[in-house]
Amino acid sequence: MQPLSVNEYLRQHIRTVPDWPAPGVQFRDITPLLQDPKVFRVLIDAFVHRYMDKTVRPDVVAGLDARGFILGAVVAYELNVGFVPIRKKGKLPFTTVEETYELEYGSATVELHTDAVQPGDRVLLIDDLIATGGTMMAGKKLLEKLGATVTEGAAIVDLPELGGSDRLRESGLSLFTLVDFAGH
Numbered sequence: 001m002q003p004l005s006v007n008e009y010l011r012q013h014i015r016t017v018p019d020w021p022a023p024g025v026q027f028r029d030i031t032p033l034l035q036d037p038k039v040f041r042v043l044i045d046a047f048v049h050r051y052m053d054k055t056v057r058p059d060v061v062a063g064l065d066a067r068g069f070i071l072g073a074v075v076a077y078e079l080n081v082g083f084v085p086i087r088k089k090g091k092l093p094f095t096t097v098e099e100t101y102e103l104e105y106g107s108a109t110v111e112l113h114t115d116a117v118q119p120g121d122r123v124l125l126i127d128d129l130i131a132t133g134g135t136m137m138a139g140k141k142l143l144e145k146l147g148a149t150v151t152e153g154a155a156i157v158d159l160p161e162l163g164g165s166d167r168l169r170e171s172g173l174s175l176f177t178l179v180d181f182a183g184h
Contacts, residue, residue: 006046011179013039014157028157028181030128034070046178047071047154048078051124058124058151060117062086064139065110067128071156075126084116086125086139097145099138110135112142119147129157130177133164140173152176 004012013036015029033043051057058081063072065087076083089098089109096111117123125139130153140150150173158165158177165175 006042007178010039010043010046010156014179026181028129028159030067030156033156043156043178044071044074044078047075047126047176050154050176051075051079056151057081057122059121060084060148061124061126062112062117062139062143062150064125064127064135065091068126071128072124072126075124084112086110086112086142097142099141099145101134101138103134104132108135108138110138110142112139112146114146117143117146117148121148122151123148124152124154125150126154128155129159130155130164130168130175131159131162133162133167136164136168136173137171140168140171157181 010033013032015032017027017029020027033039060082061072061076062084063069069085073083089111092111092113095114097114098109098111100107100109123143125136127136130136136153143150152174153168154176156178158180160180160182168175
């Protein structure tokens with residue numbers, strides 16, 4: 001029997017919930033990756049091993065609200081760099097910059113503290129999943145407003161049919177994802 005690749009191992013632990021939150025949607029639930037300590041370690045190690053390399057090592061990890069906080073904080077800890085949260089509007093207590101982006105039905109706004117990063121900081125931007133790419137693009141713009149450079153966007157799952165990963169790459173953002181659900 002062939003051993004599974006890290007990507008296939010992680011894919012086997014992602015739960016698909018049909019028709020949630022709406023009929024026809026195949027929701028990719030990453031919580032099983034977090035529940036099993038062995039699987040969680042494999043997940044985090046996949047990111048940490050990539051970003052330990054000097055050529056892609058960040059100065060700061062930024063996590064997108066909310067599952068990006070889980071991943072980003074642990075990855076930052078393991079890399080011995082700082083972590084900054086990018087939150088939904090109205091959740092941060094200090095002076096913020098904000099970025100509004102379009103959703104399928106309406107818009108949303110994310111915020112970042114004005115002192116979260118310094119000009120020239122190399123930032124890894126992390127979330128659980130790339131769908132339309134709106135949240136990650138908004139996070140990238142926020143970090144750039146403060147003078148940081150987003151060196152890469154990272155996520156567990158890419159849903160390429162929703163076009164987000166293509167849009168992000170077209171904007172110049174390099175992406176690293178572990179599991180691709182193309183054609184599903």
